[in-house]
Amino acid sequence: MNIDFKKLDRAFNPKTVAVVGDKGPGYMWLNGQKTFTGKLYSVQVDPREIEGIKALGVENYPSLLAIPEAIDLVIVAVPKQVAYRILEDCIKKDVAAAHFFTSGFTETETDDGIRLEKMMVDRAKEANFLLIGPNCMGLYNPLVGIRQVPRQPVGFKGPVSFISQSGTHAITFSEEAYLQALEVNKSVSFGNGRVLDAADYLEYFAQDASTRAIGMYIEGTRDGQRFLKTLKKVAEQKPVVIWKGGRTEEGARAIASHTGSLALPMAIWEAAMKQCGAIRVNSLEELVDTLNALMFLSPVYGNRVGIAGGSGGQSVAIADVFSENGLKVPALTKESYDKLASFFVLVGSGCKNPIDPGVNRREIKRIMDILEEDANIDNLVLMTSVTSMFRTTEQLERDAAMLIELRQRTQKPVAVVLGYYAPETSKEVNAFARTLRDHGICLFVSPERGARAIRNALLYHGLRTNK
Amino acid sequence: MNIDFKKLDRAFNPKTVAVVGDKGPGYMWLNGQKTFTGKLYSVQVDPREIEGIKALGVENYPSLLAIPEAIDLVIVAVPKQVAYRILEDCIKKDVAAAHFFTSGFTETETDDGIRLEKMMVDRAKEANFLLIGPNCMGLYNPLVGIRQVPRQPVGFKGPVSFISQSGTHAITFSEEAYLQALEVNKSVSFGNGRVLDAADYLEYFAQDASTRAIGMYIEGTRDGQRFLKTLKKVAEQKPVVIWKGGRTEEGARAIASHTGSLALPMAIWEAAMKQCGAIRVNSLEELVDTLNALMFLSPVYGNRVGIAGGSGGQSVAIADVFSENGLKVPALTKESYDKLASFFVLVGSGCKNPIDPGVNRREIKRIMDILEEDANIDNLVLMTSVTSMFRTTEQLERDAAMLIELRQRTQKPVAVVLGYYAPETSKEVNAFARTLRDHGICLFVSPERGARAIRNALLYHGLRTNK
Numbered sequence: 039m040n041i042d043f044k045k046l047d048r049a050f051n052p053k054t055v056a057v058v059g060d061k062g063p064g065y066m067w068l069n070g071q072k073t074f075t076g077k078l079y080s081v082q083v084d085p086r087e088i089e090g091i092k093a094l095g096v097e098n099y100p101s102l103l104a105i106p107e108a109i110d111l112v113i114v115a116v117p118k119q120v121a122y123r124i125l126e127d128c129i130k131k132d133v134a135a136a137h138f139f140t141s142g143f144t145e146t147e148t149d150d151g152i153r154l155e156k157m158m159v160d161r162a163k164e165a166n167f168l169l170i171g172p173n174c175m176g177l178y179n180p181l182v183g184i185r186q187v188p189r190q191p192v193g194f195k196g197p198v199s200f201i202s203q204s205g206t207h208a209i210t211f212s213e214e215a216y217l218q219a220l221e222v223n224k225s226v227s228f229g230n231g232r233v234l235d236a237a238d239y240l241e242y243f244a245q246d247a248s249t250r251a252i253g254m255y256i257e258g259t260r261d262g263q264r265f266l267k268t269l270k271k272v273a274e275q276k277p278v279v280i281w282k283g284g285r286t287e288e289g290a291r292a293i294a295s296h297t298g299s300l301a302l303p304m305a306i307w308e309a310a311m312k313q314c315g316a317i318r319v320n321s322l323e324e325l326v327d328t329l330n331a332l333m334f335l336s337p338v339y340g341n342r343v344g345i346a347g348g349s350g351g352q353s354v355a356i357a358d359v360f361s362e363n364g365l366k367v368p369a370l371t372k373e374s375y376d377k378l379a380s381f382f383v384l385v386g387s388g389c390k391n392p393i394d395p396g397v398n399r400r401e402i403k404r405i406m407d408i409l410e411e412d413a414n415i416d417n418l419v420l421m422t423s424v425t426s427m428f429r430t431t432e433q434l435e436r437d438a439a440m441l442i443e444l445r446q447r448t449q450k451p452v453a454v455v456l457g458y459y460a461p462e463t464s465k466e467v468n469a470f471a472r473t474l475r476d477h478g479i480c481l482f483v484s485p486e487r488g489a490r491a492i493r494n495a496l497l498y499h500g501l502r503t504n505k
Numbered sequence: 506m507n508i509d510f511k512k513l514d515r516a517f518n519p520k521t522v523a524v525v526g527d528k529g530p531g532y533m534w535l536n537g538q539k540t541f542t543g544k545l546y547s548v549q550v551d552p553r554e555i556e557g558i559k560a561l562g563v564e565n566y567p568s569l570l571a572i573p574e575a576i577d578l579v580i581v582a583v584p585k586q587v588a589y590r591i592l593e594d595c596i597k598k599d600v601a602a603a604h605f606f607t608s609g610f611t612e613t614e615t616d617d618g619i620r621l622e623k624m625m626v627d628r629a630k631e632a633n634f635l636l637i638g639p640n641c642m643g644l645y646n647p648l649v650g651i652r653q654v655p656r657q658p659v660g661f662k663g664p665v666s667f668i669s670q671s672g673t674h675a676i677t678f679s680e681e682a683y684l685q686a687l688e689v690n691k692s693v694s695f696g697n698g699r700v701l702d703a704a705d706y707l708e709y710f711a712q713d714a715s716t717r718a719i720g721m722y723i724e725g726t727r728d729g730q731r732f733l734k735t736l737k738k739v740a741e742q743k744p745v746v747i748w749k750g751g752r753t754e755e756g757a758r759a760i761a762s763h764t765g766s767l768a769l770p771m772a773i774w775e776a777a778m779k780q781c782g783a784i785r786v787n788s789l790e791e792l793v794d795t796l797n798a799l800m801f802l803s804p805v806y807g808n809r810v811g812i813a814g815g816s817g818g819q820s821v822a823i824a825d826v827f828s829e830n831g832l833k834v835p836a837l838t839k840e841s842y843d844k845l846a847s848f849f850v851l852v853g854s855g856c857k858n859p860i861d862p863g864v865n866r867r868e869i870k871r872i873m874d875i876l877e878e879d880a881n882i883d884n885l886v887l888m889t890s891v892t893s894m895f896r897t898t899e900q901l902e903r904d905a906a907m908l909i910e911l912r913q914r915t916q917k918p919v920a921v922v923l924g925y926y927a928p929e930t931s932k933e934v935n936a937f938a939r940t941l942r943d944h945g946i947c948l949f950v951s952p953e954r955g956a957r958a959i960r961n962a963l964l965y966h967g968l969r970t971n972k
Binding site for chain 1: 609613614615618669670671672673674677680681684722724750751752753754755756758759760761762763764787788789815816817818819820821822824825826827828829833834835836851855856857858859861924925927928929931953
């Protein structure tokens with residue numbers, strides 16, 4: 039089928055949205071869209087539900103066709119028996135696209151479900167109609183306030199779009215990304231993906247000017263050849279980072295039960311992703327951190343990291359973890375040690391690499407400058423802590439100012455790694471990370487997460503340099 | 506030297522504490538002990554500091570010898586030049602032990618520091634005096650309220666004691682353990698460890714009846730043979746879980762700069778730890794989770810895990826991660842599938858293993874019961890979420906009641922694994938974890954952390970079964 043990206047663009051950036059068949063007491067879809075900046079309609083015929091919908095302040099109509107203006111996006115939450123009739127209405131009204139939350143189709147492996155889905159898919163393809171799903175959480179666009187669940191944050195336009203074969207992972211991605219100061223541009227949970235598949239969303243985000251990088255959670259695809267061809271083309275234009283579900287025999291069995299995707303051996307996937315120039319990750323956290331590194335760190339071209347700021351024990355921990363993840367924490371040049379020796383007080387501190395400054399913490403600017411000038415060092419990391427009694431808000435601000443000034447005059451990537459992340463400091467950490475991000479510096483909440491992100495950024499830039 | 510454990514016990518459970526040389530504006534040591542349930546004294550001669558100390562409500566004396574009663578623990582924060590004189594006073598007053606926060610000794614690799622430390626060590630050994638440190642954060646006992654820093658929680662007596670060659674890791678351990686509902690019994694940061702070394706603290710905690718398991722962070726030891734001999738003996742009595750710093754070349758260089766410990770090749774450490782029956786971990790989080798599993802899970806004797814409760818995407822993620830960490834998530838028996846088929850509604854759900862219940866979530870008790878009876882399953886995991894709109898407090902309470910009832914009639918270990926941990930839910934998660942823990946059920950905040958803990962518990966019990 040011929041996909042009209044202008045229409046899909048209308049659906050991702052709607053001015054009008056209609057929710058069909060939402061139900062109380064939660065009204066999850068209407069409540070999800072209460073942040074929508076455009077005009078929201080409801081379609082519901084059950085008189086008991088209509089009262090609740092009116093109480094929400096949403097205009098209700100007995101059918102899509104009765105709504106007196108054009109609709110960009112329809113969200114369908116009706117039982118599966120009614121889904122085909124709603125699809126017909128969507129086509130008749132010429133809406134831009136419809137997201138079917140409705141489930142009970144091929145994913146149930148029942149004859150009835152398979153037959154119903156085939157009817158809908160055939161009808162949509164025949165009409166060249168953009169059907170999202172079924173059996174999915176649909177679209178999220180924080181700028182216009184359309185959401186997959188009511189708790190997703192809104193009011194910004196980030197650099198990264200996300201394509202997900204799991205509704206939960208789509209929602210969790212928006213939470214974790216926001217927490218790590220990585221704002222989402224748009225995301226889609228595409229469910230059974232029978233009309234629009236992963237490859238279609240890849241192509242859409244490739245041509246979408248406001249999407250600078252693409253994250254994916256994928257379990258499998260019906261048309262592997264087309265997917266990989268598309269991936270190769272898109273990864274040449276923008277970074278694509280892929281979290282593949284079903285990497286193991288146990289995971290593959292679970293995907294059969296989840297989306298029924300074909301389980302290609304993981305070795306084939308790995309080779310294909312590498313050949314396509316996509317970066318592979320193994321968890322949601324690694325996905326978010328890697329996208330963060332690709333968006334905000336200066337390009338990473340070397341594996342040697344200079345680290346300062348942690349305590350003695352933290353310095354040992356980060357050296358081990360960075361090394362275990364394929365990075366180097368090398369000795370500095372003799373010149374650097376000479377420069378350090380001119381002011382470094384040795385009481386309870388270490389001046390190798392990592393540099394545990396101890397009582398020299400007030401000289402952290404000089405120490406970071408020495409790492410910046412060191413010929414053995416490709417990447418700069420300040421290890422710090424937000425909980426510690428030694429790190430007040432004022433000191434964080436001073437560190438931020440120091441790093442921002444450093445960042446403006448160095449080509450070397452600059453990152454901050456927390457020695458420990460205490461959940462009660464999440465707001466302060468988030469504010470600190472946002473300040474840094476706005477100046478091209480990434481914060482990672484643990485040595486392990488920092489190591490993986492920097493390694494993946496190096497892989498990304500390395501793949502491109504070697505071409 | 507001959508270590509008097511009764512004396513060390515007095516220091517770990519003091520009735521009287523004196524802080525020598527604490528300074529404003531922070532008065533970190535006096536403020537740290539403001540939760541102390543016994544009598545706290547200060548020793549300070551600087552008139553400017555004495556005012557601040559009086560303002561804290563602490564009695565001050567011009568010298569240790571002037572304090573009119575016996576002292577169990579002395580915390581020394583004086584400059585290194587004065588440290589020897591304070592040691593002499595401690596010996597003269599026959600205090601049970603002294604913790605020297607004072608640094609500037611062998612860790613600086615300066616002649617002066619090495620000489621000063623040798624003087625102190627020789628004097629302590631000659632007098633058979635229990636010197637803790639120097640260059641360390643000392644003792645933590647939440648039951649009597651003595652602390653390494655003012656933010657450590659108090660007012661409980663947990664099952665696990667911790668021995669740390671890093672002050673930061675000792676403090677962070679107490680935070681992370683508390684967060685994961687694992688309460689600390691006692692801990693020690695032992696710094697240069699020249700009079701009392703890791704092996705001494707191991708022996709102490711081995712004979713301490715209230716310590717049920719021992720965690721360690723260790724970088725190295727001067728007497729490897731004695732350490733391993735002690736470890737072997739202690740690990741036969743209680744679980745010992747060791748986080749070894751300096752596993753890599755980079756980490757080993759960092760420990761040289763931190764504690765100056767000898768870097769034995771990691772392969773030797775690994776073989777020795779295994780032979781001694783200790784469990785090796787690679788991070789603070791793994792240390793806490795493993796101790797949790799050893800304290801609260803039923804003994805783990807098999808690697809096959811039955812999992813229910815996550816969404817489709819979460820089920821794929823946990824199956825991958827458990828498998829990547831050496832566990833199995835096998836297919837169930839035919840009997841189990843027959844039982845499931847009798848009530849399982851297939852809409853948007855999967856009934857393999859993991860079981861994604863979807864609309865069958867209300868039947869979670871029946872599902873867990875089927876896993877419990879399944880001959881292919883050794884361990885039971887409920888995958889759940891505390892953030893989700895679908896998991897209210899009431900539902901968490903219902904889940905807890907269901908699991909507690911299950912736990913009372915099964916030999917199989919029962920655990921809860923979160924699909925995603927949102928920091929803003931940390932209080933609710935902690936409360937849920939505490940309720941579960943009190944009934945012999947462990948909560949792990951991510952699939953990866955759960956997988957590692959269960960695998961390590963299996964290793965622990967496996968080592969003991971094969972003997």
